[in-house]
Amino acid sequence: MQAAMMYGPNDIRVEDIPRPKCPPGGLILKVMAVGLCGSDIRNMATDSCKGRYPHIFGHEIVGFVDELDAEVPKYKIGDRLYIYPEDHCLKCESCRDGHSENCTDPGDYIARQGGFAGYVPVTKEQLERDSVFELPTGVSFERASLSEPLSSVYACQENIDITLGDTVVIIGAGPIGCFHAQLAKLRGAARVIMLEINDVRLAMTKRFGADFIINSTKEDPVQRVKEITEGRGADKVISANPSVQAQAQSIYMARQGGIVVFFGGVPKGSLCELDTNYIHYHNLWIYGHFGASSLQVQKAFELAISEKFPADKFITHVFPLKEINQGIELARNGEAIKVVLLPNRSIAIN
Numbered sequence: 001m002q003a004a005m006m007y008g009p010n011d012i013r014v015e016d017i018p019r020p021k022c023p024p025g026g027l028i029l030k031v032m033a034v035g036l037c038g039s040d041i042r043n044m045a046t047d048s049c050k051g052r053y054p055h056i057f058g059h060e061i062v063g064f065v066d067e068l069d070a071e072v073p074k075y076k077i078g079d080r081l082y083i084y085p086e087d088h089c090l091k092c093e094s095c096r097d098g099h100s101e102n103c104t105d106p107g108d109y110i111a112r113q114g115g116f117a118g119y120v121p122v123t124k125e126q127l128e129r130d131s132v133f134e135l136p137t138g139v140s141f142e143r144a145s146l147s148e149p150l151s152s153v154y155a156c157q158e159n160i161d162i163t164l165g166d167t168v169v170i171i172g173a174g175p176i177g178c179f180h181a182q183l184a185k186l187r188g189a190a191r192v193i194m195l196e197i198n199d200v201r202l203a204m205t206k207r208f209g210a211d212f213i214i215n216s217t218k219e220d221p222v223q224r225v226k227e228i229t230e231g232r233g234a235d236k237v238i239s240a241n242p243s244v245q246a247q248a249q250s251i252y253m254a255r256q257g258g259i260v261v262f263f264g265g266v267p268k269g270s271l272c273e274l275d276t277n278y279i280h281y282h283n284l285w286i287y288g289h290f291g292a293s294s295l296q297v298q299k300a301f302e303l304a305i306s307e308k309f310p311a312d313k314f315i316t317h318v319f320p321l322k323e324i325n326q327g328i329e330l331a332r333n334g335e336a337i338k339v340v341l342l343p344n345r346s347i348a349i350n
C-alpha cells in the first residue's frame, strides 16, 4: 500500500510498504478519505515522535471495511466507517460524568499507525469503545472526514452555549477558525467578528458567515471590536490560534461578564501574561478547551454529514496521497481551508 512516511521533521516520503495485519478482534479499514489537520502538519514539522521514525500520521479517517477478524460480528466487509481518533474508556470518573474528553485512559492515537496510508488497522478496543461511526448511504467520504475537526469546535460552542443573538469574536482564521465562524452562525450568533493577520485567510472567512473582518496588524482589534459592539464588547471570544500575545489581548474584547476561551494550543512551555485584575473586575470567565465528549463527537458527526453543514465550502483541495507535501504547503500558506487526501483514489467521487 501507499503510505506517507515521516522520517523526521519536514521529511515526508510517500512510499510503498506492506499493508498492516488485521488486529485480533479488529478490522482493516481501506482509507478512502483522510483530512490533513493543522495538528498533523505541526507534528510532521517537529520531532513529535522523539526519534522513533518512520511514523505515519493522519487522524481524520474515513473508509470502508476491507478485512475483518472472524470475531467481529458488528461489522461486515464494505461497511463505510468514520473513526474518531481518540476512543474513550467510558468507565473512568470523567467518562461516567459525561466528560470523556477528560478520560484518564484514552486511546493513544499518536502512537498508532495513522490514516495517511492505503489501509489502517482498527483495534478491538477501538471497536468496543465509542469511536466508530457508520456512514449513512449517500454521504461522501470527504464530507464525513470533516467530522473530526468539527468535533472539538462543536464541543467548545456547546460548552460555552453560543446562542441566538450572541456577538462572537474568533481570533485566527485558520480552518478551525472557519469552522467556528460557520458553527456560530448555525447556532444563531448575530455577529461573528473574525481577527487574523493573513489577508488571504481573512477574506475567505466571509463565506463562512463572518460579519466583520479585522486584520489585527493593520488596525487595533480591541478598539475595532468595541466600535462594532457600541462600546460593550463581545459576549464570547474564542482564541483559535497559537499566539500567547493574542490570548493576552483577547480578554479586552469581551464584555463585562463575558466568556473567553483559549481554544488553540500554543508552543509548549510558552507563558502568557494575563491582566488578571482586568479579568477580576470585569467578571470574565476564562476557559480552556480541548477535545470533545463522546456524545459531542457523535453530534458533530451527525451535523457534518447533514445537508445543513456546507462541507463543500470547507474542502478547498482534494489530492491523491502522493501529493501530501503540496497539500501541506497550501494549508500552511493559508490558500487551502481543508485539504482532503485520497490514499486509494486519484479523484473524488461523491
Ligand SMILES: [Zn+2]
Pocket: 037, 038, 039, 059, 060, 148, 149
Ligand atoms: Zn484533526
Ligand SMILES: [Zn+2]
Pocket: 088, 089, 090, 091, 092, 093, 094, 095, 096, 100, 102, 103, 104, 105, 106
Ligand atoms: Zn474514561
